[in-house]
Amino acid sequence: MAVFTAVTDSQLTDWLQHYELGEVVDFRGIASGIENSNFFLTTTRGAYVLTIFENLTAPQLPFYLDLMRHLAHHAVPVPDPMPRRDGALFGELNGKPAAIVTKLDGAPELAPGPAHCIEVGQMLARLHLAGRNFPAYQPNLRSLAWWQESVPAVLSHLSDDQRGLITNELAHQAAFFASDEYRLLPEGPCHCDLFRDNVLFAHPTADETRLGGFFDFYFAGNDKWLFDVAVCVNDWCIDLASGALDRARVDALLRAYQTVRPFTPAEEHHWNDMLRAGALRFWVSRLYDFYRPREAEMLKPHDPGHFERILRERIKVAPPPAHGN
Known part of the structure; x- marks a missing residue:
């Protein structure tokens, strides 16, 4: 969520005439992230986030905005897109599509413990089940086809060892994705990017922590639910320095998830394959963003080596997931 497209006060004032959100109290850019231009917007009616979409058309x-509205209306705590006066959920600002959504309460928990993982696991399963009757379909745009297209663009920047690792893993995942067992894995709308900084926790009292909600759905798409869980575990349940899994947090998140939606036998069998898929997806994207960057006013590219380490750890074979009962 960097700032690629600036917005002046007069542009904002003119654009807000399309909404019934009151007068502007505060407006400022959000520095974190790398995909869209995002701003905190406070008006006399409430607190919101304004997003200008740099890549999505x-x-x-x-798909993304309707999914968020669908989940919000099914008791999943996510940002709710605000309709314009004409009923549309987005418009055009500075020549690009833009939308306003409600701002959730809380702040990210960047050093989560098992208790945080329990709340995330349960809510992720609820999100998956709530999405079953969502009528629209959008494939995960950062899945296998995108990996196959993007890896050749970064190979020249890698060492021989790294090139061997990424090409071998890409071949492994292509075979996995082509298998009958993969095809039969349960699927539906997924967040596809549920990292620590995309989840908020509120603290109503000194001794109480509650999940504030999930946000940043602009990588969402229809995918295997197991992929969504694996992406989450690869961020929430690891030692950040080494990429190794933290068994206590893994068990907490997976047991909590499975109290809402138990894994199928095929999901249990392919758990490590999907952890590797999740690691590869983000290694590829971070390599691409690092070596093929776009200009932005507040861009902070992530270290590609982080997910290289995670992938190497997962290839060592992760233990099977704990059962929810």
């Missing part, structure tokens, strides 16, 4: 946006 107007025809693609309804």
Whole structure:
């Protein structure tokens, strides 16, 4: 969520005439992230986030915004897109599609413990089940086809060892994705990017912590639910320095998830394959963003080596997931 496209006060004032959100009280850019231009917007009616979409096109946006609205209306705590006066959930600002969503309470928990993982696991399963009757379909745009397209663009920047690792893993995942067992894994709308900084926790009292909600759905798509869980575990349940899994947090998150939606036998069998898929997806994207960067006012590219380490750890074979009962 960097700032690629600036917005002046007069541009904001003119654009807000399309909404019934009151007068502007505060407006400022959000520095974290790398994909869209995001701003905190406070008005006399409430607190919101304004997003200008740098890569997603107007025809693609309804999936993401309608999914968020669907989940919000099914008791999943996510940002709710605000309709314009004409009923549309987005418009055009500075020549690009843009939307306003409600701002959730809380702050990210960047050093989570098992208790945080329990709340995340349960809510992720609820999100998956709530999405079953969502009528629209959008594939995960950062899945296998994108990996196959992007890896050749970064190979020249890698060492021989890294090139061997990434090409071998890409071949492994292509074979996995082509298998009958993969095809039969349960699927539906997924967040696909549920990292620590995309989840908020509120603290109503000194001794109480509650999940504030999930946000940043602009990588969402239909995928295997197990992939969504693996992406989450690869961030929430690891030692950040080494990439190794923290068994206590893994058990907490997976047991909590499975109290809501138990894994199928095929999901248990392919758990490590999917952990590797999740690691590869983000190693590829971080390599691409690092070596093929776009200009931004507040861009902070992530270290590609982090997910290289995670992938190497997962190839060592992770233990099977704990059962939910």
